[in-house]
Amino acid sequence: MKLVTITLLLFVHTADLTSSNCDGVKDQVVFCAADSSLKIEAPDTGYAWHFGTANVAVDSALTADPTSKKLTGTLAAKHTGVYLATKDGSPTGKFTIIVDAVTCTKNEECQVGTGSSILLNSELGNGADSWSLTKGDSSVETLGDDPPKFTAEKKELGLFNVQKTQSGTYKATKSADNAEFPVTVSDKTPVSVASVKKGVGCVATLECEVTGDAKTIEWTKDGAKLTSKGKTLTVDDKSAPYACEVQGYHGGAAVTSASFPYTYAAPEAVSKVTIERTASVLTCTADGPVKTWAWLTFGNVPVTASDGTVDRDPSKFNLASGAKGEFSCKVTDCQDNTKSSQFLRVGGKVDPTGTPTGAGGTTTPGAATQGTSCSVALLVISVLIELYVVMMM
Structure with missing residues (x-):
């Protein structure tokens, strides 16, 4: 008999722990999980149910019993709000469900x-x-009771559809005790899609691509959760299926990517490097993973600030205004081999020494070129004089 009693008690306790019911409480807020079963008792017969205001009907997924007027149904995030029990068009009972x-x-x-x-x-x-x-x-705003925001005795505060103006520090006070909650509401986009792709580089990585704003990103390997978090996951040389789980800023269940069948492969050596220009940006592309990038001018001289700046993405170089010359990029692959692109001419022609030319294709004079120019000019004048003397004879 005792064994039966204990078994029954355990059964009842387990049922309580796994209960998915969500019962509304008049003039209070109740927090529920998605897919839980809503139940709100009307104050009496002869009442109608409305959502938010006294002239908006409740969602069709929720049902009001025609006799008892009990409101029931399976909850989703869209059902968050204030339910009004109305009679003769006036609300007499308010129930907040979040x-x-x-x-x-x-x-x-x-x-x-x-x-x-x-x-x-x-x-x-x-x-x-x-x-x-x-x-x-x-500025300090005292939080009132309408619509119902609190659980019993104001122990818990619940707000829904929060806006940026509701950012700040929320404070609960009781005698000399208090509790503070700094809350920031920002324009974040809900997460809708997550997918995994193989990363690039000498270290084997996977990247979680997310549509929307991610608050946290966690990873699983072969179904088991990993301790590593973040958009990029470093993986070992063992092939296995991976997936990323993304939690957004709007609550709700995490969005999980499809399983990605990662297969380890040793990085290949780089055999070809090319460089292209789009507006003022030079982009270097290699046909294999790259360990380091370097940008050079004619004569394999490292670029300087007068040439431009290396982008946050080291495969891109931002040309300075008026930059002229020839540019190349050199990469080091995962086997520490180096490979360079051909030189790309920027800012018009360059003379054989790589000196930038000015407008119209003339060489920009410098200390070295001025002397050469003078010598050439004197030689031309000398030849013209000789021709003139021959013609006069």
Whole structure:
């Protein structure tokens, strides 16, 4: 008999832990997970249900029992908001339901996107006496109760569809105790797609490409979660399927990429390097992974500030205004072999020594070229004089 009782108790306790019910509470906020079952009891018969305002019907996915008026259905993020039990066109019961809220932690920066829902738990004994918001301009706003924002005794604060103007420090106060939550609301785009591609370079990497703004990126290898986080994952020489899981700023379930079947292959040597120009940017391309990039002028002399600057992407070179000469890029591959591109002429013609030419193709005079020019001019004059003397004879 005792064994049966214990078994039944364990069964009941387990059922409580795995319950996916979400019961609305009048004049309070309730936090629910997506796909949980909503249940809101109407105050009495003869009531109708509305969403947000007294003239907007609830979503068709939710159903009101024709007799008891109980509102039920399976929840999704779009069902976040205030439900009104109305009678004779006037709301007499308000129930806030927030689906998949982002939980913010005390004393830690909480970044969310516009339109997000947030949950702030004061953890103050039996709850807080009051909540306030201090904004960036130091103005303080006392948070009222309407629409329902709090759980019982104001222990937890719930907000939905937050906007940038709601950024600031939220503070729960009870006697001498308080809890603060710095929240930043920014224009973040929800994450819609994630995919994995093989990285380039001498170190074997994978990259997670995301459509939208990612808050966190985690990785799995053969279905097991890795400790490494971030957009780029360094992998070993073992072939395996990988996937990235992306969490956005708007809460909800993480977006997971399709499994990427990574196959290890040793980096190949570079055999060809080319250089192209688009407007004022030179781009160097190699047919294999590159360890280092170097930009050179005629005579394999490193570029200087007067020539331009190397981009954050070292395969690109930003030409300075009026830069002239011939430019090349040299790469070092993963086997420490070097390969250079052909020289690309910039800013018109150059003379055989690589000296930049001025407008119209004339050589820009310098200390070395002025003497040569004078000698050539004297020689031409001498030849003309001799021709003149011969013609006069």
